[in-house]
Amino acid sequence: MARVRTLVTINLTHVQSVYSGAEGQLWELLMGEQIHIGGLGASLDLAQRGGIAAGSRGVDLCCCTGAGMRLLVRYCNVARMRGVDVTAAMVDLGRQYCRDGGLAERIDLHLAQATDTGLASGAFDFVWGEDAWCYVADKHALVREAARLIGAGGTIALADWCQGPAGLDDLQARRFMTFMKFPSLATLDDYAQLLAGCDCDVQEATDTGRFPAYADLYLDMLNKQLTYDALKRIGFDQSLLGTKGDELGFVRQLAQQGRIVQGRFIARKRG
Numbered sequence: 001m002a003r004v005r006t007l008v009t010i011n012l013t014h015v016q017s018v019y020s021g022a023e024g025q026l027w028e029l030l031m032g033e034q035i036h037i038g039g040l041g042a043s044l045d046l047a048q049r050g051g052i053a054a055g056s057r058g059v060d061l062c063c064c065t066g067a068g069m070r071l072l073v074r075y076c077n078v079a080r081m082r083g084v085d086v087t088a089a090m091v092d093l094g095r096q097y098c099r100d101g102g103l104a105e106r107i108d109l110h111l112a113q114a115t116d117t118g119l120a121s122g123a124f125d126f127v128w129g130e131d132a133w134c135y136v137a138d139k140h141a142l143v144r145e146a147a148r149l150i151g152a153g154g155t156i157a158l159a160d161w162c163q164g165p166a167g168l169d170d171l172q173a174r175r176f177m178t179f180m181k182f183p184s185l186a187t188l189d190d191y192a193q194l195l196a197g198c199d200c201d202v203q204e205a206t207d208t209g210r211f212p213a214y215a216d217l218y219l220d221m222l223n224k225q226l227t228y229d230a231l232k233r234i235g236f237d238q239s240l241l242g243t244k245g246d247e248l249g250f251v252r253q254l255a256q257q258g259r260i261v262q263g264r265f266i267a268r269k270r271g
Helices: 012-019 022-031 039-050 067-075 088-100 139-149 170-180 188-197 211-225 227-233 238-256
Strands: 057-061 080-085 107-111 124-130 150-163 200-207 260-269
Touching (some): 039 067, 039 124, 039 150, 067 080, 088 107, 150 188, 170 238, 211 227, 211 238, 227 238
Parallel strands (some): 124 150
Antiparallel strands (some): 150 260, 200 260
8 A cells, every 4th residue: 555645733724825815826926827847738648548538428536726627628628517616615616617619418427426426437538636735634535536537448637746756854744735725745655556456457657857947937937927917916025925935936946856756657447
C-alpha cells in the first residue's frame, strides 16, 4: 500500500476557507479560471493522452469552478460533464460561469465530497482531475471512488501536485503543505500504486516537467504585473502580500530542486 505524506494540522475546513475567500481569488488572478499548471495547453495534452473521446461522459472530481469541464465540452466535444466539489462558493461560481458560457445544459456541478460523491457506479466513461486532488486527505478513498465511477475500460486522466524524486524533508513539507493547504501529498509511485490497487492498469505516471517554469511565471506576475490587482483582493495588506510572495518563492525553489512536481497519470479500469 502506498504511503502518502500527511499533515494533520490541515483539514477540509482550511481548504474551503481558501476557496471561499480572498486567497482563492488571488490564485484565480495569477492562474486564470483554469487554476492548474499549464492552463489550456496542459488540459488538451491530458485529454489527448487520455483518449478523451467526442460524445463521452465524464466526471471531474474536485472541479473547482469547472474550467476543465468547459474546456472538454468546447474543445473535445465531450457530451456531458458532472463536476464534484466540496466548496459551495466554487460550485455556485462555476454554475454561473457555465450559464454565462451557454454550457449549463451539458455541465452540472454537484456539491459533495470527492471521496463519497453519491453518484452511480459505472455511470461515466472517464474521471478527470487537474491539480486539485492534493487538497483531499484520503488519497486511497479518492482513487477508489474514481475507479467506482467508471465502467470497465473507463479512463482516469489526472494531473496533480506531487512530491518529486528529490523528496521533501519534514520542515520543507510542513511549510509547503501549510501554505498550500494540502492535507496530504502523494508521490508519483503513490498514485501509481493506488490506481493499480483499484483495478486500474496504469499507462502513464510521470512528471510533466512544467512546474519550474510556471512557478517563475506566477511569481513574476505577482511581483511585476498584477501587484495592484493582488493587493486589491487582499484588502491592500502589503505585509500579507509580502508573505504570499515569500511562500511562492519557496514553492519555486522546491520546484527547481525537483522536490515538488506536477504528476500526470493515465489509467484504464480492468474488466
